[in-house]
Amino acid sequence: MSTPTSSIDHTTDYLRFLGDCPSPFHAAHNVAQRLEDLGFRRQVETDPWEATPGGHVLVREGAVVAWVIPHEVGEGAGFRVVGAHTDSPTFTLKPMPSTRTADGWGQLEVEVYGGMLWNSWLDRELALAGRLVTTDGQVHLVRTGALARIPQLAIHLDRGVNGDGLKLDPQKHLHPVFTVGTDADVLQILARDAGLAGPEQIASFDVVTIPAQGAAVFGAEQEFVASGRQDNLSSVHAGVRALELAGADWQDGAPAGGDVWVFACFDHEEVGSDTRTGAAGPLLQDVLTRTAAALGRDLDGTARMVAASSCVSADAAHSVHPNYVERHDPAHHPVMGGGPVLKVNANQRYATDAVGVALWKRVCAAAGVPVQAFVSNNAMPCGSTIGPITATRLGMTTVDVGVPLLSMHSAREMSHVRDLVQLSAALGAYWQGA
Template sequence: MKITAAQYAQAQDLLDFIDASPSPWHAVQTCANRLQAAGFCRLEEVDRWALESGGKYYVVRGGSSIIAFAVGSQPLADSGLRLIGAHTDSPGLRLKPKPAEDAAGMVRLGVEVYGGPILATFADRDLSLAGRVNVRSGSGHVSRLVRFDTPLLRLPNLAIHMNREVNESGLKFNKQTELPLLLGVSADGSKAEARFRAPIAAALGVAPDDLLTWELNAYDTQKGSLWGVDREFIANSQLDNLASCHAALSALLATPAPAATCLCAFFDHEEVGSESAAGAGGSFVQDVLARLAGQARLDAEDQRRMLARSFFISADMAHAWHPNFPAAYEPCHRVTVNAGPVIKSNANQRYSTDSNSAARFMAICAKAGVPCQQYAHRTDLGCGSTIGPIVAARLGIASVDVGAPMWAMHSIRESAGVLDHHYMIAALSGAFAE
């Protein structure tokens, strides 16, 4: 398999992007840093906007969702918008508001299961904490990001001598009693709460009592890697769906002067249904589009024309065919790694693709010189969904669901293909240039 130095560089940049983004709040900060470096101006929802033709902007909601856009040279009502959506969150374990407890001299942290992770993959990993903390300040409170690069936590397995059926019955955890993460040994009679607060307060340079609230998740400290005989595969956490965020952002940054206005929308809370102010089920993208239309002085008629000429690509990862589990896949829809982006279809509208939008994406790929594949889920298995149907329904625009093929979706360590990430960037760049 021939992979160029430039394609390896794209894959490594993806790994660096993910490694810098161990929580949705860090992912948005990583995006913002790259956008600012490329000349994008930050907007605030509480301010009045003054957009310029050819201007590049971004806006953040809730700290964990971000929309970036480049104003095109053509009138909005005549060209419509080119939108790509993805999500910043991944399944995993989130700390409870009061997580620390003493268990016979050991401090452990209570967690809630966020979304649908493969829980067994969290066992025996070098875990740490990342997210945001609200800290007391003179004006009330301020939100601060925090991450620990070194392992703080662990979910040790029970020895096989005490769980003799584990290899036959599978590794299972009771979510309430067996998932709490071990933090350390109770020291010098200190309470578990103090043991938990101390490292966070030290990292932020504040007093432990000044920590008010937090949204923290456990993450795997092992960095991403390339693997395979020819280093043709990627391994990392959160490929679902930071790989799509990185591909879309890379495509936007590679489109400096678009004809049509181009927009990337990366939402939080997809893994838990999207129904939040910062999620795709909220008003974030509609509010931004309304302000774009207002800045362009579009009346109600022209706003409808704008939406009718728009196209939305919902970019989320896809299920690659696994040679060890061939029975899990629909015949004739076995998509393979490093064979190109996947168009995802479902008759029950779990994906937003229809025959027209699929053909349009095929044409985009063909023009970009990118192969593409088609996927449908086995009929006797429940099919997951994406932000695609949600955004398409709220905006009333043509939409397609696509994604790069991957293995072990929702594992703490997922895998995908180097070439597929290159193909996805090229296809999304073609969509912005359409």
């Protein structure tokens, strides 16, 4: 088995990846491009399905799925699935993208997407990123420079803010400004930055805001990463790196034998996954069933492959917070830098069970990676992931894991470089049969 690349190499690539993936559409494109550079073949969903030995990848809007067929797929083979998601909490641009106040302020019209920490978006320069669909039906990825800002009210006009807390109305107060006293048009800016002739070419768009400040490392030993979108690009990047590292050892572009490897990065996890590109949609099941059919399996053979399968749902986890220790379960304190986290919940908000725990411990032992566990404080219900959705749709053993973060769902989250490297090593060990 290949050893992980150095944390410096991994972190440098991670910072670049975060910058290259400002929206789910950019993330899906970037993942597919990196895998195609590795030799993966692009699958078009309307074409006959490919199951030749080697890597294959498809993109559906903001989702991307890759799979690797070994040279020998035995009768007892299944699928080894790693699931992640490309989206993060943000603001999305409304169909009427801008308005003007009586005083001449130009403001972006935005809608809250996902469970954002609203206050973290104040007083930050914001850019726009996403896709434009032109009148001829073509899709163009776009990203602007620093364009807008949500300025906070001065303390002189809100004297009680520090003692009483900040109170924000998402309709009134989370309204970015991008110009004053000019006739600047946001669609004109998007068209320009996408290389279009003018805004009249834009038929529709899916555009989000991102902090214009780039990802960076900090800390006494430069051990921390600060950036938005780490929930869940931390897992997406870990999977890509694991595939790239494993691919360097393949003979003739594929593993010798074993299970089929699958890497599924969905969109819309932050809003429930109930879309054609979300984990609750048909995308993963379509890939598995069409791959099994292309391998010559009939209906029963496909069901046997799925029954022999497992899934690692990789999504960001919570590190214990040093300033709010009482918010955590007193017996479970996962700490940043201590390795990837097993996420456990008796109410099945996470899909982890004893079989999944044993699988993950075996994987981490093979990779030389430590294991720590997260369980919510009983007085504080936890969130959920694509794990329970995948287990429900497909019936396969699923375990929820992820790197521990602080400031989750902030405009600028915090991770530890060691955890990022170790998650990638563990995913690689899982795919390679541990």
